[in-house]
Every structure is written in C-alpha cells, then in structure tokens.
Amino acid sequence: MSSEPIHSWSATAIGDAQHADYVGFLHREPFVIDAYARGFAVGVREDYSYQSSLRNVDVPVEILDNDFRNPDLDRYIQRFERYEPSVGILGDAYDRQEARRYTEAARELKRKFPGTEVVIVPKCRAAIEAIDEDIVLGYPLGYSDQTADEYTDIVDWRGRRVHLLGASPPKQYEAIEALTQPRVTGEEPADIVGLDWNGIHLAALHGEYFTPHGYGTADHLSIRETVRESLDWIKRFWQEKGVWPSSGDTRSPLETEPMDPVWAVDGGRATSKALEDAIVVEYQNGQTLAYRDQHERDRIEYREGLTPKDKY
Numbered sequence: 001m002s003s004e005p006i007h008s009w010s011a012t013a014i015g016d017a018q019h020a021d022y023v024g025f026l027h028r029e030p031f032v033i034d035a036y037a038r039g040f041a042v043g044v045r046e047d048y049s050y051q052s053s054l055r056n057v058d059v060p061v062e063i064l065d066n067d068f069r070n071p072d073l074d075r076y077i078q079r080f081e082r083y084e085p086s087v088g089i090l091g092d093a094y095d096r097q098e099a100r101r102y103t104e105a106a107r108e109l110k111r112k113f114p115g116t117e118v119v120i121v122p123k124c125r126a127a128i129e130a131i132d133e134d135i136v137l138g139y140p141l142g143y144s145d146q147t148a149d150e151y152t153d154i155v156d157w158r159g160r161r162v163h164l165l166g167a168s169p170p171k172q173y174e175a176i177e178a179l180t181q182p183r184v185t186g187e188e189p190a191d192i193v194g195l196d197w198n199g200i201h202l203a204a205l206h207g208e209y210f211t212p213h214g215y216g217t218a219d220h221l222s223i224r225e226t227v228r229e230s231l232d233w234i235k236r237f238w239q240e241k242g243v244w245p246s247s248g249d250t251r252s253p254l255e256t257e258p259m260d261p262v263w264a265v266d267g268g269r270a271t272s273k274a275l276e277d278a279i280v281v282e283y284q285n286g287q288t289l290a291y292r293d294q295h296e297r298d299r300i301e302y303r304e305g306l307t308p309k310d311k312y
Contacts, residue, residue: 009182009188009189013189014180014181014182014189015242017180017189017190017191017192018176018180018192018241018242018243019192019242019243019245019246020192020193020194020195020238020243020244020245021117021193021194021245021247022040022041022062022063022086022087022193022194022245022247022248023039023040023041023194023195023196023234023235023238023243023244023245023248024040024041024042024043024062024063024087024194024195024196024197025040025041025042025196025197025198025231026042026043026044026045026063026065026196026198027042027044027198027201028044028048028049028050028051029050029051029057029059030224030304031201031224031227032050032059033057033059034224034227034228034231035231036059036060038231038232038235038248039235039244039245039247039248039249040231040235040248041062041063041086041087041194041196042059042060042061042062042063043061043062043063043064043065043085043087044061044063044064044065045064045065045066045067046064046065046066046067046075046076046079046080047067047070061083061084061085062085062086062087063085063086063087063088063089063196064076064079064080064083064085064087064088064089065089066089066090066091066092068091068092068144071091071092073090073091073101073102073105076088076090076091077105077109080109081112084113084116085116086115086116086117087116087117087118087119087163087194088109088116088117088118088119089119089121089138089163089165090102090105090106090109090118090119090120091120091121092121092122092123092138093120093121093122093123093124093127093130093131094123094124094127095124095126095127096124096126096127096129096130098127099120099122099126099127099128099130099131100130102120102131103120103130103131103132103135106118106120106132106135107132117136117163117193117194118135118136119135119136119137119138119163120135120136120137120138121137121138121139121140121165122137122138122152123140123145123146123151124151124152125151125152125156128152128156128157128160133160134161135161136161136162136163136193136194137157137160137161137162137163138162138163138165139157139162139163139164139165139175139179140165140166141164141165141166141167141171141172141175142165142166142167142197142199143166144165144166148175154178154179155183155185155187157179157190158179158183158187158188158189158190159187159188159189159190160190160191161190161191161193162179162190162191162192162193163193163194163195163196164176164192164194164195164196165195165196166196166197166198166199167197168197168199168210169197169210169212169234169237169238170212170237172195172197173237173241173243176192176241176243179192180192192243195243197234200227200230200231200234201223201227203215203226203230204218204223204226204227204230205223207219207226208226209221209226209227209229209230209233210229210230210233210234211233212233212237216229221305222301222302222303222304222305223302223303223305224303224304224305225305228305235248279291279292279293279294279297281297281306281308281309282308282309283306283307283308283309284307284308284309287306289306
C-alpha cells in the first residue's frame with residue numbers, strides 16, 4: 001500500500017487552477033507598450049488615461065480598475081462602456097448589501113458585454129457569500145485599506161474564481177499556493193483567473209528593478225529600461241511557476257513608431273520651417289524625432305530609453 005497521502009485534487013487539477021488567464025500591468029505609455037509586447041494584459045484606473053504621446057499607437061484598455069478612494073459605480077459603468085475592457089474591477093464591497101449591488105451591476109455588464117470578466121473585491125466574509133459563484137473575487141494583497149487575511153480565512157476563497165490584487169510576485173505566489181494546494185479538509189482549490197502588480201515603476205524611479213531574489217541596482221539604465229528589466233523578470237518568474245497565461249506568448253506587439261518619418265516631440269507635425277532650427281536625431285529603433293533644444297532631447301531620450309543610431 002502506498003504511504004503517499006491521498007488528496008481529493010490531482011496535481012493536474014491544481015496546475016490548471018494556478019494557470020492564469022492574464023497577468024496585468026496597469027500604467028501609462030510608454031511602459032504599457034513594453035508590457036503589452038511581452039504578453040501582459042494592460043489597462044488603467046478609471047480616472048486615468050495612458051497619457052498617450054504616440055499618436056498612431058492605439059493601446060487597448062484590457063483591464064479597467066476602479067478609483068477605490070472615490071468610488072462611483074455609475075461613473076465606472078460609463079467608463080466601462082466607453083473602453084469595453086476584457087476585465088473590469090468593479091469595486092470594493094464592505095457589506096452584504098454593497099456586494100449585492102455590485103453583483104447586479106456585474107450581471108448587467110456581462111449581459112451587455114459577453115465574455116467580459118467582472119471582478120468584485122469583497123471586504124468582509126458576508127460579502128463573499130453575497131457575490132454570485134461565477135463572478136471573480138478580488139483578493140487584496142498589496143496597497144489596500146484591508147488585506148484578505150485580515151477579515152477572512154483562506155478557506156472562504158477556496159472553490160471560487162480569484163484575481164490577486166497587488167503585492168510582488170513571490171508574495172502573490174505564496175497566496176496562490178495557499179488558495180490551491182491540497183488541504184486535509186479537502187476543499188476545492190480556487191481558480192486563479194488573473195493577477196496584477198504595478199510596483200515596478202515606483203522601484204524604477206528609485207533606481208531599482210525587480211527580481212524574485214530582491215531588487216537590483218539600475219543606475220546604468222533609463223527608467224524605461226529599468227521597467228522592462230522588471231517586466232522580463234516577472235514574466236520568467238510566472239513562466240517557471242506555471243502561472244503565466246498561454247495567450248501571453250501569442251499576441252502581436254503594438255506598432256510603436258510614428259507613421260510619418262519626423263514628428264516634433266510635443267506631438268505636432270514638424271514642418272520644414274520648424275526643422276531648420278530643430279535637433280533631428282535618428283534612433284536605433286527606427287524613429288526619427290525633432291527637438292527644440294538639447295534640454296528637451298536629453299529629457300525625452302532618458303524618459304523613453306532612446307539610443308541614437310550613430311551612438312555605437
């Protein structure tokens with residue numbers, strides 16, 4: 001007779017439960033462009049935009065988050081209908097009544113936009129019970145007034161579809177393990193639908209990039225290059241853990257170069273007269289940009305991580 005423990009759920013079932021449909025990164029251009037090219041699902045909070053500086057780049061809003069400090073369900077629904085995201089993080093439910101209100105709104109959105117995942121974040125145990133079984137539960141881990149372990153037990157989330165909100169990948173993976181690994185009491189694993197984390201931009205501003213083993217010094221990198229380094233580490237981490245979505249390796253990168261050969265940095269078309277006094281630079285990525293002065297050139301090159309074509 002085998003001495004191995006017998007569990008209700010197989011390794012295959014647990015692997016399927018841990019395999020996410022998307023890994024999100026919510027920020028602005030140009031960082032979301034790099035994230036999208038690497039297979040991340042990109043998006044914004046409802047009160048933000050991508051602050052687009054590239055007129056021909058149409059970055060999709062795949063995840064629409066809510067303004068949790070100033071929640072307004074009617075306003076959120078208007079923004080949702082405008083962007084038509086694949087994932088909508090509807091709001092935080094602090095009691096059963098609020099959970100029911102959000103559930104009704106989620107039902108209406110899913111009726112209008114079939115296939116959209118709607119996430120409700122329960123902030124008490126009673127709210128979980130009031131949210132329909134097929135609606136995704138938001139599991140708060142990172143920057144939140146309350147984290148999930150403060151008001152619930154892990155068993156409350158088992159058997160439900162879950163999106164992890166915030167915290168670094170190693171901390172998120174600890175939560176994934178707790179939500180999916182076999183328990184002696186035999187509860188069904190949670191289904192990890194998705195997760196997101198945006199802390200790498202703040203780290204980049206402090207001159208650091210993320211690795212699963214700690215932060216690395218990025219003094220030799222631009223802000224954009226530092227964020228790219230973190231994105232690459234995050235993707236490798238989730239691939240190694242079996243969490244990275246299959247769709248993340250099949251999407252086509254966005255077109256990120258201007259349709260016309262020369263554009264002024266402020267977004268207006270550079271005329272021949274303007275070019276007479278401009279600093280025109282060709283870059284290794286194929287772009288050609290015109291600058292009004294050296295200060296503007298230095299600022300934009302640092303922000304965008306641009307390398308002149310004749311540098312090497």
